[in-house]
Amino acid sequence: MSAIRLNTLVASEGSPVDLTVVLSAGLLLMLGLIMVTSASSEVAARNYGHPLYLAGKHVVFLGLGLAGLLGALIVPIRVWQRLGWVLYAVSVMLLILVMMPGIGREVNGATRWIPLGFFTLQGSEFVKLFAVVFLASYLASPTARYQERLSAYLLPLGLTGLLVGMLLLQPDFGACVVMMSAVLAMLFFAGVPMRYFLPTLFTGGLLVVVLIVLQPYRLARLISFTDPWAHQFDGGYQLTQALIAIGRGEWFGLGLGNSVQKLFFLPEAHTDFLFSIVVEELGIAGALLVLIGFSVLVIQGLLIGKRCYQAGFAFHGNLATGISMLIGVQALINLGVNLGLLPTKGLTLPFMSFGGNSLLVSLVMLGLLLRLDWECRLAPAVPKKTKVARNAK
Amino acid sequence: MTPAFRIHLAAFLFLLLMVGGAGRLIYIEMSEKDFLQDQGDARTIRMERINAHRGMILDRRDNPLAVSSPVVSLWANPSELPEDQQSLVELSTGLGVSVEEFTLKMRRAESRNFVYLRRRAKPSDADAILSLGLPGVYGEKEYHRFYPGGEIAAHVVGFTNIDDVGQEGIELSFDDWLRGKPGKKKVLKNLYGEIVRDIMPVAEAVPGRNLRLSIDQRLQFLAYRELKSAISQYQALSGSFVLLDVQTGEVLAMANQPSYNPNNRIQLDLSSVRNRAVTDVFEPGSTVKPFTVAVALESGLDMGYTIDTSPGFLKVDDAVIKDPRNRGVLDLGGILAYSSQVGISRLALSLNEYDIWKQFQTLGFGEVTGVGFPGESSGFLPNRRRWKDIERVTFAYGYGLTVTPLQLASAYSTIASGGIKREVTLIADQVSEGERVMNARIALQLQSMLGRVITEGTGQKAAIESYDVGGKTGTARKIGENGYDDTRHIAFFAGFAPQYSPRFVGVVLINEPKTEQVGGGSIAAPIFSRVMSNVLRLLSVPPTDTREAV
Numbered sequence: 001m002s003a004i005r006l007n008t009l010v011a012s013e014g015s016p017v018d019l020t021v022v023l024s025a026g027l028l029l030m031l032g033l034i035m036v037t038s039a040s041s042e043v044a045a046r047n048y049g050h051p052l053y054l055a056g057k058h059v060v061f062l063g064l065g066l067a068g069l070l071g072a073l074i075v076p077i078r079v080w081q082r083l084g085w086v087l088y089a090v091s092v093m094l095l096i097l098v099m100m101p102g103i104g105r106e107v108n109g110a111t112r113w114i115p116l117g118f119f120t121l122q123g124s125e126f127v128k129l130f131a132v133v134f135l136a137s138y139l140a141s142p143t144a145r146y147q148e149r150l151s152a153y154l155l156p157l158g159l160t161g162l163l164v165g166m167l168l169l170q171p172d173f174g175a176c177v178v179m180m181s182a183v184l185a186m187l188f189f190a191g192v193p194m195r196y197f198l199p200t201l202f203t204g205g206l207l208v209v210v211l212i213v214l215q216p217y218r219l220a221r222l223i224s225f226t227d228p229w230a231h232q233f234d235g236g237y238q239l240t241q242a243l244i245a246i247g248r249g250e251w252f253g254l255g256l257g258n259s260v261q262k263l264f265f266l267p268e269a270h271t272d273f274l275f276s277i278v279v280e281e282l283g284i285a286g287a288l289l290v291l292i293g294f295s296v297l298v299i300q301g302l303l304i305g306k307r308c309y310q311a312g313f314a315f316h317g318n319l320a321t322g323i324s325m326l327i328g329v330q331a332l333i334n335l336g337v338n339l340g341l342l343p344t345k346g347l348t349l350p351f352m353s354f355g356g357n358s359l360l361v362s363l364v365m366l367g368l369l370l371r372l373d374w375e376c377r378l379a380p381a382v383p384k385k386t387k388v389a390r391n392a393k
Numbered sequence: 394m395t396p397a398f399r400i401h402l403a404a405f406l407f408l409l410l411m412v413g414g415a416g417r418l419i420y421i422e423m424s425e426k427d428f429l430q431d432q433g434d435a436r437t438i439r440m441e442r443i444n445a446h447r448g449m450i451l452d453r454r455d456n457p458l459a460v461s462s463p464v465v466s467l468w469a470n471p472s473e474l475p476e477d478q479q480s481l482v483e484l485s486t487g488l489g490v491s492v493e494e495f496t497l498k499m500r501r502a503e504s505r506n507f508v509y510l511r512r513r514a515k516p517s518d519a520d521a522i523l524s525l526g527l528p529g530v531y532g533e534k535e536y537h538r539f540y541p542g543g544e545i546a547a548h549v550v551g552f553t554n555i556d557d558v559g560q561e562g563i564e565l566s567f568d569d570w571l572r573g574k575p576g577k578k579k580v581l582k583n584l585y586g587e588i589v590r591d592i593m594p595v596a597e598a599v600p601g602r603n604l605r606l607s608i609d610q611r612l613q614f615l616a617y618r619e620l621k622s623a624i625s626q627y628q629a630l631s632g633s634f635v636l637l638d639v640q641t642g643e644v645l646a647m648a649n650q651p652s653y654n655p656n657n658r659i660q661l662d663l664s665s666v667r668n669r670a671v672t673d674v675f676e677p678g679s680t681v682k683p684f685t686v687a688v689a690l691e692s693g694l695d696m697g698y699t700i701d702t703s704p705g706f707l708k709v710d711d712a713v714i715k716d717p718r719n720r721g722v723l724d725l726g727g728i729l730a731y732s733s734q735v736g737i738s739r740l741a742l743s744l745n746e747y748d749i750w751k752q753f754q755t756l757g758f759g760e761v762t763g764v765g766f767p768g769e770s771s772g773f774l775p776n777r778r779r780w781k782d783i784e785r786v787t788f789a790y791g792y793g794l795t796v797t798p799l800q801l802a803s804a805y806s807t808i809a810s811g812g813i814k815r816e817v818t819l820i821a822d823q824v825s826e827g828e829r830v831m832n833a834r835i836a837l838q839l840q841s842m843l844g845r846v847i848t849e850g851t852g853q854k855a856a857i858e859s860y861d862v863g864g865k866t867g868t869a870r871k872i873g874e875n876g877y878d879d880t881r882h883i884a885f886f887a888g889f890a891p892q893y894s895p896r897f898v899g900v901v902l903i904n905e906p907k908t909e910q911v912g913g914g915s916i917a918a919p920i921f922s923r924v925m926s927n928v929l930r931l932l933s934v935p936p937t938d939t940r941e942a943v
Contacts, residue, residue, distance in 0.1 A: 042583070046473070049528070185403060188399055188403070189396055189399050189400055189403070190396075191396060191399075229432075240432070243421070243425070243429055244429050244430075244432050244433040244436070245433075246418065246421050246422070246429070247421060247422070247425055247426050247428070247429020247430050247432075247433065248429070248430055248433055249422065250422055250426060251422070260433065260437050260581065261433070263437070263581075263583035263584060263589055264583050264584035264585060265436060265437065265583070265584050279418065284418060284419060284422055287415075287418055288415060291411050291414060291415050294411065295407070295408055295411045298404075298407055299404045299407065299408060302400050302403060302404045302407075303400070303404070305400060306396065306397050306400040306401075309396040309397070309400075310396075310397065317396065321400065321403075325403075328407050332407070332410055332411070332414070335411075335414045336414065339414060339417045339418060339421070340417075340421075341414070341417055
């Protein structure tokens with residue numbers, strides 16, 4: 001596998017990359033760019049003096065993200081596998097740095113960002129990916145006999161649990177839920193025995209409920225979410241504005257650029273609530289494009305993972321499914337929030353929303369997914385097939 | 394469970410949730426669309442007012458007395474203003490204030506979204522500032538009421554407030570006529586209340602109607618100029634001048650002192666706002682003597698009837714009525730010419746007091762004129778059951794009743810028109826028929842007798858070169874703390890020109906002149922003469938001399 005080079009990537013027969021993934025992600029990225037441009041124009045004109053200021057920034061991050069994607073395409077997957085523990089350590093450090101006074105920046109009561117001058121780093125976006133890489137690496141390591149020994153199962157759980165706990169301190173409940181979902185799904189796919197998995201699933205669910213009930217503001221959000229119109233001037237404001245945007249859309253929307261809610265009525269129209277603006281301007285038709293795009297991308301990602309497992313690449317399979325779950329769960333939660341099915345979270349829509357960190361990490365994940373698929377397809381032999389076959393029984 | 398099965402399960406679950414999301418979306422569009430759109434419109438669609446143009450007030454020759462001109466009010470949203478010094482310098486220079494002052498003002502208003510930069514600027518000035526293209530600077534179209542006549546016609550025209558609603562004068566009494574109906578339009582506003590786009594006009598703005606007054610600006614100016622110089626010369630408290638068209642009852646000029654500039658009401662003395670010719674009442678004094686004489690003529694006496702006024706005083710009840718000197722035997726015209734108190738008193742005592750009261754009432758005393766001016770006074774006409782002699786006498790020469798200058802002018806125009814009483818009006822082309830309230834012969838006799846006031850009597854200073862005129866002086870003592878005050882007077886002159894077939898009636902009132910001579914003959918009559926001579930020439934009334942020569 002060390003012989004694999006970039007030139008062979010291009011020169012190999014058939015399509016070197018999974019076209020389904022590229023096309024669905026490309027659709028989401030294009031639609032995202034168009035909609036960010038439209039949704040951010042008024043806010044950008046008012047706050048930064050030029051209607052294309054935020055769209056321009058989005059393009060810059062898109063470029064950076066594509067560079068990251070290319071980078072992920074070049075780097076052999078085994079490098080990531082070896083870096084599992086390192087990335088875990090980096091994650092812990094990132095989360096500690098964010099919480100350090102003078103380094104982390106607090107916005108609206110949450111300390112999630114580290115200003116780096118030209119760029120504000122959002123640790124949780126990277127931590128999500130790193131945690132998945134770490135877990136994929138751990139689960140694929142032959143020495144971790146987690147299927148037999150409870151302690152070997154609890155170790156990665158405890159370690160990722162630590163990251164979850166640190167995310168909660170920020171607090172970043174949304175990222176927590178996304179990470180926990182991906183971790184649980186990876187355990188499930190990796191073939192964790194049900195006697196371990198079901199209690200873990202139950203505990204995770206219970207944890208979410210407890211966290212909601214214990215934090216008054218989360219409970220308040222939940223209550224205002226159940227009846228946003230009764231709280232339309234406080235907790236339910238954003239949701240009612242999002243629902244109004246959706247209600248205006250009908251089948252084909254008001255037309256590109258004609259959103260009313262982006263005229264400052266809907267806060268975060270170009271980030272967390274971009275989907276509402278998609279519905280408002282492009283209608284159900286545009287929204288279905290988004291839903292189809294995510295469905296195709298995530299399911300194809302999961303199927304790549306399946307092929308990796310079948311080809312005997314346990315780490316590849318773990319990582320592909322983990323990444324797919326990160327993207328899929330985040331998209332689901334974001335859409336659920338926009339549609340009033342879930343209480344408001346600070347989660348972006350992957351590939352589409354404005355937000356450098358999210359875009360950068362999403363594109364790196366996309367690159368990883370393509371590389372995983374490519375390595376899996378190119379592999380002539382299946383060195384560990386027997387092991388996989390044993391696992392499956 | 395193979396890994397493939399687990400993954401397929403997850404993929405299926407994911408797809409299921411996505412389909413659920415699509416279902417939720419379609420459900421919202423199907424069943425909550427109307428509610429959500431209504432909610433949205435309630436937050437974004439607003440009705441905006443379209444300001445309507447207020448009608449002009451014109452004089453009888455279509456010269457503007459009150460005009461609404463479009464202006465632009467400039468306002469700013471301080472938080473949107475540019476930060477750089479150069480823009481601020483440009484903006485403050487355009488506004489005509491120093492940068493420091495401007496920056497300070499904006500900093501004070503920082504927390505607000507709205508602060509006026511300049512109210513009601515000229516459109517060209519406003520455009521110059523708006524064309525700088527600075528963010529956060531906005532213009533709003535309004536109408537500003539401008540009064541080209543300034544203080545000259547201020548009392549008649551009145552003024553509007555900042556919301557374009559009439560407050561005084563014609564602006565108030567004809568507000569409904571002048572006022573436009575503001576239109577409405579539907580607009581889309583963003584969260585900051587800025588109009589993003591017009592959706593549709595709901596109601597067009599209907600401009601108000603113009604109103605043509607009976608006032609002739611040229612005559613108004615003449616009257617005002619003479620009155621103003623006289624008031625300052627005599628250092629009088631106030632004064633009024635009323636000029637009526639005899640044939641129509643139209644008010645051609647109505648001037649008062651003190652006056653004010655309706656275009657600049659920052660320091661407005663409220664006492665200067667009153668249209669005193671209509672709102673203030675005075676005891677008319679000797680100016681009513683012709684009407685007493687008219688009663689005498691109606692009772693059957695003729696012009697040659699004489700009364701001996703010797704010895705120049707007369708004791709009535711406990712009072713002594715005096716003439717300045719013993720005038721001896723006077724006919725009725727002589728009594729008027731020399732304004733003999735004794736003569737008119739003797740005459741009054743020989744007449745039925747009710748006939749005099751009835752005469753005064755018929756001529757319009759004690760009632761509003763119907764000119765429809767806000768705050769018009771009706772004056773006071775006493776209605777006594779039993780009259781003492783002194784009351785009968787003083788009433789006959791103008792005490793114990795009050796009139797406005799306009800009422801007095803109206804009464805004199807009945808004499809001038811040959812006995813026809815017409816409703817006075819301030820509006821052009823609104824001439825009423827009029828009714829006969831005085832025998833034509835008696836009116837003519839009065840005209841001739843009132844000519845003698847000018848030619849030989851107390852009103853010689855009212856004479857006009859080349860024209861014969863008629864009129865009557867009056868000097869009324871004002872009531873002070875201890876009854877009638879010997880030091881404070883009102884000087885009247887009421888007259889008409891030309892003497893025969895008169896076309897104009899003029900009434901002059903000077904309140905408390907601080908001069909040696911306080912009588913109507915020396916104070917008020919010259920003003921009448923100066924104004925009326927100009928009026929006659931301006932309107933090309935043929936001089937009496939040439940008419941006689943033909």
